[in-house]
Every structure is written in structure tokens, then in C-alpha cells.
Amino acid sequence: DIQMTQSPSSLSASVGDRVTITCRASQSISSYLNWYQQKPGKAPKLLIYAASSLQSGVPSRFSGSGSGTDFTLTISSLQPEDFATYYCQQSYSALRTFGQGTKVEIK
């Protein structure tokens, strides 16, 4: 199975900060990488698909990049509603796997 490793596991940031979360796959997954946001008590929400494509309705301050094994989710200017947990997921294999999550907290 393909393993997905995110870093950091958590971070503290202030409103307006630029935030970067990384995700590494255990083998090359081309651009088959998705990012999700989950707020407490809510279902996950798709943010980015195919490594860099913004899902409809998602603010443009979110962006994704990378290919092969290394990927990045960037929030250009953190807003109060962005404090949440973020997960990467590979869709290269039928046996999908998620990263362990990155919790973004208020500094």
C-alpha cells in the first residue's frame, strides 16, 4: 500500500500568516493527490484535487503544488475560518490512503 506522511502534525499560526503543509508519498503517485479540510464535528471537505486544481467554491488563498512524491498545500493568508485539520490523500491506487493530518491552530 502507498503510505502518505504529512508534516508538521500540528502548527500554530496567526491570522494573515502564510501557512505551508507538506505531504510525502512512499512511491511516485504522479499528480494523483488531493487535499481535504475538516473542522470539528464536520465531514471533510475537498479543497484541492489532482495536486493543484482548486475545487469549485474554495477560496483562491488555497493552492497546491507538487508531483511524484512531494506535495505542498499553501494558505497564502490564513483566515479565522481556516483553523482546521488538513489531510492529503492519494488517488493513484484503488486502495486509497490518507495522511495522518495536520492541525492548524490559532497562535
Next chain:
Amino acid sequence: EVQLVESGGGLVQPGRSLRLSCAASGFTFDDYAMHWVRQAPGKGLEWVSGISWNSGSIGYADSVKGRFTISRDNAKNSLYLQMNSLRAEDTALYYCAKDSSDGSGSYGNFDYWGQGTLVTVSS
């Protein structure tokens, strides 16, 4: 509007069985693959199982292989998860998720999710 509504969760003893259901509406159900994803209390997301549009391709996480069975009824716009030999570590909120692809050779993202049904395995 796409809606996914899970049901069937509850408290069950170790070793017993439970069947989860997911009722889908707002899209052409038999055009898309579907999945079950779970989240143990305070933990991250774990993909459990997925099924292609025509049930021709099915996959399971190693943690549930041989114990869980995914199925779908396209005539009823419904997805199911039969869970046998349940263990304490299967305790989680179980989400139903729609794939953006049909699951036959191409794999998409999970563009819609239900609100989940809670399964608690305890004596």
C-alpha cells in the same frame, strides 16, 4: 443538491455484526464509484473500502479485509457495508463518500461526504 445519508450505526458487542447503509440522492448514482471512510474518536481519516460504479472493482483496507463487505444497489441508489467479527478498534464514525470518477481504471477524489454514522464496539 447531492445528499449522502448514512444509517445503521450503533452499539454492538465484539465479535458481532452490523450493516451500514448510505442513501444517495441528487446525482446519477450508477455513474460513480463510492467509498466508506472511518474516523476513530480523536483520530485521523482512514479509508475503509471502495466500489466501482458497476461493482466490478472492489477494494479494502488491510485492517478490514476478510471481515467487511462493501456492496451497492444502483436501483435503490444505496451503498452498504456489512461488518462482521467487529473489534473494539473498529469503533469510529463511518462516512460514506462519493468518488468523482466511476472507479473503473481511473480514480478520482472524494467530492461529497455524508455526515457519518457512529459505530461503537464494546461489551
